[in-house]
Amino acid sequence: MNKYTGRIMIVSLAVFILFIWNIYDYYFVSHSIHWMLRSILYIIILAVVWKFGAYFDRSKLLIKQLSESQRRYKNLLDETKMVLDNIQEVVFQTDGEGNFIYLNPAWTAVTGYKRAESLYSSFYHYLPFEEKSKVKTTLMDYTYSKSQEGRLETTYRKKSGGEFFADVHFKMYYDQDGYLIGTVGTIHDITERKLAEQEWRELNEHLALKSQKLSIAGQLAAGIAHEVRNPLTSINGFLQLIKNEFPEKDTYFNIIFEEIKRIELVLSEMLVLSKPQAIHFKEKNVITILDQVAALIESNATLNNIQLVKELPEDEILVDCDENQLKQVFINLIKNAIEAMPNGGNITLSCCVKGSSVIVSITDEGIGIPKEKISKLGEPFFSTKDKGTGLGLTVCLRIIKDHYGHINVTSHTDEGTTFEVVLPVMNHRSLLEPV
Structure with missing residues (x-):
């Protein structure tokens, strides 16, 4: 109805004017125009008025549409401005x-x-x-x-x-x-992304350099082990013959043989470093492995006035592993702890499950490791011990890496050191779960 408002108003006004005119003409002009011509004239006038009314309604509608477009345009500008003002880019x-x-x-x-x-x-x-x-x-x-x-x-x-x-x-x-x-x-x-990419490149370069060092160390170790082991076997044999001729010198010969055993141990570690070992994964209970390791090492700890404290859960914690290689890792870490405690003390062996990982912790009360040396642990031939080769921990790191795990080290000088061996767990039962 709104779109005909103008036409209705104008036509109504025209009808009113014609009505007044008709009365005036009837009473004062005495029918100057024949009624038929008057009717035709009225129709023409009303048609013209209706047409003008249509123009008026159309212009009014256009003005309303224009006003609505301006309102929408203003709202769009406001929304665009709000977006642009709040966008982070x-x-x-x-x-x-x-x-x-x-x-x-x-x-x-x-x-x-x-x-x-x-x-x-x-x-x-x-x-x-x-x-x-x-x-x-x-x-x-x-x-x-x-x-x-x-x-x-x-x-x-x-x-x-x-x-x-x-x-x-x-x-x-x-x-x-x-x-x-x-x-x-x-x-x-993109500053943060660029810095992250730069750190990643530096890390890759560091890992590549470390891998190259390890490769060179392995080749060097293999060469040294090969060249030394053969003459060492001959020396060991001839010393056995000489020992029989000088029984009164047993003490000296025993020292020599102990040192030869130490050399053979170092050569064995060097060969392990240079030649990757085959891993036979089986589902094993890590608690059982730790109990067996503790039994093997306990007498050695007692001789050094060290108490081995076990804090192990009773429930099974299953891992997919090579049992002998894991034992080698735990024995090596516990031996390192014993050597770091010349005055005796306690070594705590604990184990727990966090999320999808099992964490085996070996904590000593030894002399600790300076912060500047912790980052170098595991590098071939770097050792915190005076007579250490640095190969033992390198082998441990490689074994744990092959088991899809990692080793964390925390230490405080004159307070002690904790080595955490983190491995993916296959299946476990929470200690809080009722039996």
Whole structure:
């Protein structure tokens, strides 16, 4: 009904005027116009008035639609402004010369420059000197090829004097003659990602260097073991013959044979380092393995005035492992703990499950390891002991790595050291679960 309001009002007004005119003509003019002609004239007048009313209604509707469009446009502008004001990425627009003609508030948050001082200045102004030539060449290539969009990574200067890495993604607009008339795009701060990539590269380089060292150490160890073991066997045999001729020198010969055994032990460790051992995985209870290791090492601990304290759960904790290799690891770590306690004390052997891992802890009350040496533990031929080779822990680390686990070390000088062997657990029953 609203779209006919104007027409109805105008026609009603026209009918009223015609009615007054008709009365006037009837009483004062004495029927100057024949009634048929008068009717035709009324119809024509009403038709014209209706037509003008239609124009009025149409213009009123257009004005209302225009007003609604303006309202929607304003709402759209407000929403767009709100998005641009709150987005964390820098949104920019430049003219054909590369001067900023729009910057959202994120520009100030990221660079420190106020938008008012940055507008109508060239974006080249905010690039480090060494980056300008590279960026200019890239943009020229995009422009010559009439690319519609582009992307580049560069660094931007901050007002405070620092710099940040940026990923710039932009669209390029050209006129009908192919000339660049402007760009619009975003600047995303990727400093954290770049630093993470740099740390990752450094870590990979460190691991590659460490792997190379280990490989060289293995080759060297194999060569030394091969060259030394054969003459050592001959020396050991001849010393046995000589010992029989000088029974009064047994004490000296026993010392020599002990040292030869020590050399053979070092050679065995070197061969283990140089030649990977086959691993036969089986489902084993780590608690049983620890009990057996404790039984083997307990007499050695007692001789050194050391008490081996076991804090092991009664429930099974199953791991997929090579039992003999795990025993080798635990024996080696406990022996290291014994050697780190010249004055005796306690060694605590504990085990627990955290999440999907089992953690075996070996804690001593020894002299501890300085912080600067902890990071070097496991490197071939590095040892905190005066007569150590450093190969024992290297072999342990490799075995645990082959079992998809890792070893953590915490130590405090003159207080003690804790080695944590972390392995993936296959199946366990919580200690809180009722039996």
